[in-house]
Amino acid sequence: MDEPHLSIVIPIFNEEQRIKPSLVKILDYFQNKPFKWEILLVDDGSKDQGITLAKETLHNKVEFRIISYGDNKGKGYALKQGVLASRGKFILFTDADLATPIDELDKMLPWFEPNADNSGYDIVQGSRKMNGATIERHQPWLRESMGKVFTWLSNNVANSHVSDVTCGFKCYRREIGHRIYAAQQLYDWSFDSEIIFIARKNGYKIKEVPVHWHDVRGTKVRLIKDVVRSLKGLLQIRINDWRGNYSSLDSKLASFESIVTDYPEN
Structure with a gap:
C-alpha cells in the first residue's frame, strides 16, 4: 500500500x-x-x-x-x-x-521543512499560551489554573521547557514519533510531559506554534484525582530516566508488540 x-x-x-x-x-x-x-x-x-x-x-x-x-x-x-x-x-x-480546529495543521506542517535557519523540526505542537494564540472559550477557572500549575511543575521537574504541555494537538515526524512512543511508560495525564522529556533527552527539536482553541465541555478528566496522579508521574519520569528507560530508543521500538488492529472494509 x-x-x-x-x-x-x-x-x-x-x-x-x-x-x-x-x-x-x-x-x-x-x-x-x-x-x-x-x-x-x-x-x-x-x-x-x-x-x-x-x-x-x-x-x-x-x-x-x-x-x-x-x-x-x-x-x-x-x-x-x-x-x-x-x-x-x-x-x-x-x-x-477538535478543541483545536483541524485547519490549524496549516500552521504546523511547514515547520518540518528545512529553511535558511535550520534543518526543520522533529516535533511541532500547538500552544494555547504563547503570543498569537487565541482562546475563544476558556476552561473553568480551577481547571485552567491547575493546568498552569502542572505546566510549571513539568517545566521544572521534567525539563519540558514548553509553554503548553497538555495541548491536544501535536505532530511528529514518523520515525521520531515511533522512537519516542516506544519508550513511553506513563499513560495518565503526565504522559504529555514524559513524551516531551524523552524528546528533549534524545536531542529532538521541538517547535511550538500558537493555535486557535476553545474549551469543549464534557472532559473525561477527573481533576483532583488526575492532577495528583500526574504529579506523581512527574517524579516517576525522573526515576525512569535514572533507570535508563529513555535511552536506546531503537531497541525499544524493535521490541514493541502492537495491538491487533481491526481493518474495516472501506
Whole structure:
C-alpha cells in the first residue's frame, strides 16, 4: 500500500456525542489536500456507539483503521498504540473534540521543512499560551489554573521547557514519533510531559506554534484525582530516566508488540 503523507491519531473513549461532527470537519478539511492521508481511531474501552458512528461516517471516504483492546487504559496508552501503528510520513495527534480546529495543521506542517535557519523540526505542537494564540472559550477557572500549575511543575521537574504541555494537538515526524512512543511508560495525564522529556533527552527539536482553541465541555478528566496522579508521574519520569528507560530508543521500538488492529472494509 502507498505510504500516506499524514496519519491522524484520535483516541476515543465514549465520544458518541462528539465524534461524528469532528470527523465531518476533518473530511471537509482534507477534501482538496494534494496528499494521501489516513485516520487511526483508538478505542480506549468505549461503552457507547462512538466507534460505530465513526465507521459509518468514514466508510468509503478515507482509508481508516480502528485499534481496539477492550479495557480503558488511558489516553497515553491509546496514543502509544495509534502512533506506533501509523504509516504516514507525519503523525498528527488530535483530541476527538477538535478543541483545536483541524485547519490549524496549516500552521504546523511547514515547520518540518528545512529553511535558511535550520534543518526543520522533529516535533511541532500547538500552544494555547504563547503570543498569537487565541482562546475563544476558556476552561473553568480551577481547571485552567491547575493546568498552569502542572505546566510549571513539568517545566521544572521534567525539563519540558514548553509553554503548553497538555495541548491536544501535536505532530511528529514518523520515525521520531515511533522512537519516542516506544519508550513511553506513563499513560495518565503526565504522559504529555514524559513524551516531551524523552524528546528533549534524545536531542529532538521541538517547535511550538500558537493555535486557535476553545474549551469543549464534557472532559473525561477527573481533576483532583488526575492532577495528583500526574504529579506523581512527574517524579516517576525522573526515576525512569535514572533507570535508563529513555535511552536506546531503537531497541525499544524493535521490541514493541502492537495491538491487533481491526481493518474495516472501506
